[in-house]
Amino acid sequence: MFRLPENMEPAQRFAYLLKKYLEQTASTEEYDAFFAMLLTHEYDALLKEKIGQDYEHAHQLLIDDLPPSTAHTIMKNILDADKSTRQVLRARRRLTSRFWWAAACMAALLAGGAYFFSVLTRTGGVYEPEIPSNSRTVKNNTSGVQQFTLADGSSITLQPGAVIHYPVQFNDSLREVYLEGNALFEVKPDASKPFLVYCRNTVTRVLGTKFNIITNEKEKNVEVAVIYGKVQVYKNKSSKEAEKDVEKSVILTANQKAVYNETAETVTATLVVHPVPIDHSRQHAPDSSAVKAAPAAARVPFVYDQTRLESVFDDIKAVYGIDMEAENTNLYHCLFTGDVSNKDLFGLLRVICLSINASYEINGTKILIKGKGCPP
């Protein structure tokens, strides 16, 4: 058993124990001694000094940074804490699972036009995203798609007429690109450098995903629809300076979309028009045509025989990743028999609702089933 040197000055001893604590080489007795000294509060100044020194070299520590999903959860917790409940949700305690980076994201920007870019530079907002002086601009003047690769290995496929502005070399902390028109992104995962897509007044933060951005010039809105993975959409502050209203930011997962309304300057989250089964195994982006293809049939057969509605809901949640809610719990007792495996989500819901005398409505990013339900 290791004995603590007895002849040390208290401060020296504390420094010695602290070092062993930090190196995780302290024996249990040394832990006892270290914590006892800590609780006297006499060594706070010493401890502060050491923390300060360690901060200087913290970037060299052989410790993995937070997984991006956790970093993001924490961010969201903080903003949520302020906005509504003031309750601080604890970050998930331990995230052992590796953050799942989908290999690609898809951004299809319709319309948009040169106006978008000037929005960013002309507003005189307090913050203007710096477009590096060495940035390049690529415009697809052909009638087909045009693909090229960025310095970080991410590739971009431009639809006809699309324009992209990107730096030759990304900066140390962010990968930012500016888009007009339609484009397909295949983003190389890099936890330390988030990938941001600027489109008109919105910023889409790629959290490892594939998604669709559609700008509608007439309706003055921008729509971001997620095919799989996760994105965060928020208003670009440069588009409106010093606003006092609560800035809206939404996190989207598969089959959800955000609509940014330029007139009302709000971001609302809802479901995509054609939810498709989530393909968890997808490792690469399909070509852009697949995105517009009709929704594929569910991979889990929706075939039921006297099945409680509750388990039908579970299947929907599992296949589409969409939360189902019942207006009253009696609905869960309803039984459904039939084969709805060839229907898309809303077709399926229509059949089920007809059979149990209920109706459904889209409530934000959830589907609410309304009706009296069945006796237990």
Next chain:
Amino acid sequence: MKPVYDEKKLLKLLSDDSEYAFQLLYDHYRPRIYKLSVLYLKAPGPAQEAVQDIFLKLWFSRKNLLTDQPLEPWLLTVTKNHLINQLKKVAHQWVTIDEKDLASGEDGLLSLELKESKARLAAIIDTLPAQQKQVFLLAKEDGLTYAQIGARLNLSALTVKTHMARALKSIKQQLLRNNSRFLLILL
């Protein structure tokens, strides 16, 4: 650390509730603060909470920050205070758990010399929750310190100590239930 973009501009924006500015600052300073927190708190979970609490403080203080001052010293002070407070909480819990007491004393665990009793002890250990069992075996059979076990299992020494106390308590209860009169030299 070199400031991110124009930090003064960002701080001005932050004071105007810009989440975007906050995000940039968060992404810039977070990795160091997180790593430092892991170094001092010895486990990712508490370090994540530290990051959240520290940046929550930044967000709540956004109206009161001096925009012409660099942010880093402010953040570092908050971080120092937070880490010291957390360490003291850990220290307090550490000294409160007295797991050694559980293994000795009047109705303590008796030494097992008989082979069948050893087998029974093994059976009892087998019923422990996985992590308690793992901690118990690493401590008792491999003779590792709590810190070493913590390093191996990615837990803080405090958590290890807590697991150990729970494991010992439940072993003791089961032995007593079986009216065991054996003294087990556990520690």
